Amino acid sequence: MSMPDIKNLVDRYIAVSFSVEKKAASLVKNQIGSDLTNDQHFTLRYINQAGSCTSSELAEVFDVKKSAITAMITRMWEKGLIQRTRDENDRRVVYLTLTEKGNELYVKAEDKIHNLVESLINRFDQAEIQQFIETFEKLDKVLSQSNGQ
Amino acid sequence: MSMPDIKNLVDRYIAVSFSVEKKAASLVKNQIGSDLTNDQHFTLRYINQAGSCTSSELAEVFDVKKSAITAMITRMWEKGLIQRTRDENDRRVVYLTLTEKGNELYVKAEDKIHNLVESLINRFDQAEIQQFIETFEKLDKVLSQSNGQ
DNA sequence: CGTTAATAGTTAAATAGTTGAACAGTTAAA
DNA sequence: TTTAACTGTTCAACTATTTAACTATTAACG
Known part of the structure; x- marks a missing residue:
């Protein structure tokens, strides 16, 4: 397992945290509904x-x-x-x-x-x-x- | 390291994902500003x-x-x-x-x-x-x- | 005691973000 | 060429938020 540099990790964290947040919200909105x-x-x-x-x-x-x-x-x-x-x-x-x-x-x-x-x-x-x-x-x-x- | 059951993990995931999302948003809002x-x-x-x-x-x-x-x-x-x-x-x-x-x-x-x-x-x-x-x-x-x- | 501070919550105006429905203009398909 | 599909906008209604001014209540202190 290679060692990515800090900048790479920072980029990936920013991207993935935003993406997961949005997708989780969508999933709850679409599959839970609930008013x-x-x-x-x-x-x-x-x-x-x-x-x-x-x-x-x-x-x-x-x-x-x-x-x-x-x-x-x-x-x-x-x-x-x-x-x-x-x-x-x-x-x-x-x-x-x-x-x-x-x-x-x-x-x-x-x-x-x-x-x-x-x-x-x-x-x-x-x-x-x-x-x-x-x-x-x-x-x-x-x-x-x-x-x- | 003990093995928590699934329900425990689910509870903790729900709690922590919400908490981190809110705190991260606050931190960005307060420390970045930027209009x-x-x-x-x-x-x-x-x-x-x-x-x-x-x-x-x-x-x-x-x-x-x-x-x-x-x-x-x-x-x-x-x-x-x-x-x-x-x-x-x-x-x-x-x-x-x-x-x-x-x-x-x-x-x-x-x-x-x-x-x-x-x-x-x-x-x-x-x-x-x-x-x-x-x-x-x-x-x-x-x-x-x-x-x- | 009585005035002043602090506290808990509300109201009002402004802004951001969102949906749903109707719509205009443009292109593709029949 | 008429019909269907697509791209984007407008509008009304709603949720969420901030800032600032305000009410009511309690606490502090001289």
Whole structure:
């Protein structure tokens, strides 16, 4: 196995990361469908895993301004997917939770995505994909350090 | 090294791919700047590498409708980054090329991105990152098969 | 206490990107 | 030559985003 130089690796990383991102998004869009946009699905996933959360928390996790979260939550609230509940002790705070409908829609879409990703992963040698994911997770940590934190 | 089951790998892949995508976009947005959106930069890169291309070609590569390309190209054309030239033989076709200004802007931003990615890659063992990119490229091919063609 | 700071979230205007449907102009096929 | 296919555009509607101004609430401190 020859040793490509750094510039070659950089070029290939830029090309492949863009390509995979686009193709994965297309695949989810075309094969999952589900009336949810990517961002909406990720939002539902975050709230589902957190149980409940605030707009500020979402804004920090997704690295967007709070007003963007307000707009997105409002759209999902209008569709009956998300509930807003004011904190009784600190009345500035609004807790976001999934409605039953929101949870059902999320679980259904998430299940399809799991099947899709599993079918992709199964086409690899397990040791290879495991190593891949571990390096991916390292990269995620490095990116956390490079950003604000 | 223990063997995690498939479900665990699927969960981790979904989580980490989303996280890296968001963080990488933030990093580029915050550290590159450049007056170009991500999509605009990718469009300039594609045209730069192709030399010239058509709207239909971009629509297929980016997997969006042609009207989305028209809108994006028009915005960049208004900023003087892209030229439209009708084909003299087949007057339906419009060739897209970078203007001098478009090329300069692209090269400047691309150079910063290269430096950024290089600084990330340098934090890894070279054999590890090389293997990572190779698996990433395999994944890209698998995704190509899973999509339209 | 009362004024000032900070915090949580919203609103509004602007921009980017997207789809779907209808359309114009051009070329190819029957 | 009429019909079909292709290339690209326009328009209306929508999602996502930023910036700046704003409301309401809580915290700090002199």
